[in-house]
Amino acid sequence: MADNDRTDRPAGASPAGASPADPPVRRPSFDLDYAPAPESTAVVSIRDTYDLWIDGAWVEPADGTRAVTVNPATGEPLAEYARAGAADVDRAVAAARAAAADWAGLPGRDRARYLYRIARQIQERAREFAVLESLDGGKPIRESRDIDIPLVAAHFFHHAGWADKLEYAFPHRRVEPHGVVGQIIPWNFPLLMAAWKLAPALACGNTVVLKPAETTPLTALLLTEVLDDVGLPPGVVNIVTGDGSTGAALVAHRGIDKLAFTGSTEVGKSIQAAAQSRGIPVTLELGGKAAHVIFDDAALDQAVEGIVDGIFFNQGHVCCAGSRLLVQETVADVVLDKLRRRIATLRIGDPLDKNTDVGAINSAEQLARITELVAAGEADGGEVWQPPCRLPERGWWFPPTVITGVSNTDRVAREEIFGPVVSVLTFRTPDEAVAKANDTPYGLSAGVWTEKGSRIFWMAERLRAGVVWANTYNKFDPTSPFGGFKESGFGREGGLQGLGAYVRPVRPGPRPEDAPAGASRA
Secondary structure (H helix, E strand, O other): OOHHHOOOOOOOOOOOOOOOOOOOOOOOOOOOOOOOOEOOOOOOOOOOEEOEEEOOEEEOOOOOOEEEEEOOOOOOEEEEEEOOOHHHHHHHHHHHHHHHHHHHHOOHHHHHHHHHHHHHHHHHOHHHHHHHHHHHHOOOHHHHHHHHHHHHHHHHHHHHHHOOOHHHHOOOOOEEEOOEEEEEOOOOOHHHHHHHHHHHHHHOOOEEEEEOOOOOOHHHHHHHHHHHHOOOOOOOEEEOOOOHHHHHHHHHOOOOOEEEEEOOHHHHHHHHHHHHHHOOOEEEEOOOOOEEEEOOOOOHHHHHHHHHHHHHHHHHOOOOOOOEEEEEHHHHHHHHHHHHHHHOOOOEOOOOEOOOOEOOOOOHHHHHHHHHHHHHHHHOOOEEEOOOOOOOOOOOOOOOEEEEOOOOOOHHHHOOOOOOEEEEEEEOOHHHHHHHHHOOOEEOEEEEEOOOHHHHHHHHHHOOOOEEEEOOOOOOOOOOOEOOEEOOEEOOEOHHHHHHOOEEEOOOOOOHHHOOOOOOOO
């Protein structure tokens, strides 16, 4: 708007070129409310029912058991899918075992070609995958479209590049694939977690039996179309859907040579025990209760954006979410004021609306868990603040929440909430910040905001977290390893460290996994 159109000038002043007798020029009135901008669902075709993907074909479950996945934004059913039992898992492992020798024997450049094709097809069908991910999981379309799906393609591209260069990835070592890998993925990043696990396993020459989460199986099932289109040999990837009993059958199967799991710490412990009893390797990426540390010399406006991204990204359904906010006392009031004003601008609603910032909670069970922990935080003396907002009447929703007056001993500060809730604590010195940040059974991630590079390195050396972000948060790349300490699991995904989890030193003599899938192993 030109200067002479403004009305915010001193009283009695006239616009340039106008006499005092001219009527004042008034600023036009603008309606700054966002108009709905829904993403079309026409690009997605959801079947009424899905079977199991075993040996390159759709297979009905042996006992005919099925379940339903629903849209968390509406509570309406999306599709019916097969629930695999022990017999189905046995069939999938047998198919993977039959394909293992030929897949491992392929030259690395040939395995790379398949991975490159998968990556390109995902890019070509990115909109379709993004819409389906938001429908089935409840996350905002802008996150599925701009973060999840591009990272999925990036992981396949990255590991395709390593498939024919393993001798450089592991110099002075002779390595080979484990054989058949059992992989169990969570519901918060369904397709991305599948890519995190499938890409390195396939690049190294393993075959896979993948079990998606029971509330978000659809993008993994859509991925089978890509695997089929690129001509991936039958049995190299098998997908068995179901609930916890399906995962338990996969973990217990004697034909599995390695396990990889992302999910809750409780389930991870049981998987670790099962793997240890059989002497097979396991990678666990489990829960977290990350500390997001803000020093008084930080760029506070940028830090507030990092706080918002750290806890409200994907409705807080993130294992590395910055759910504990540690703010230096001297700037605590300023940071909280800025944070509340920023949260008040977040838009909560339809995940398919491109303007939505916070989508739906994944399930009724998870909503109950979030509600319980917030109530516990309030009962322990915390002060709960939520912005004025209208939640949709259908589906499962929880508003962005800030809890102040929290102690490190409170449940809300110690237990993983996995929702859009941040607990606020204060500190005076860097030593106190480290002590409070490390006072947790978890050790997955942390964030530090300060203008001093020396302080960043000082904090990073002392924080017991697998990933420490500096003046940013929730940045992921397939070249960078991700994983934690303590009850956040062990092993890494991504980078050379993640690749190394899918090979082992070459063993002399016959390989035990060359035995039939049902045979006992020493």
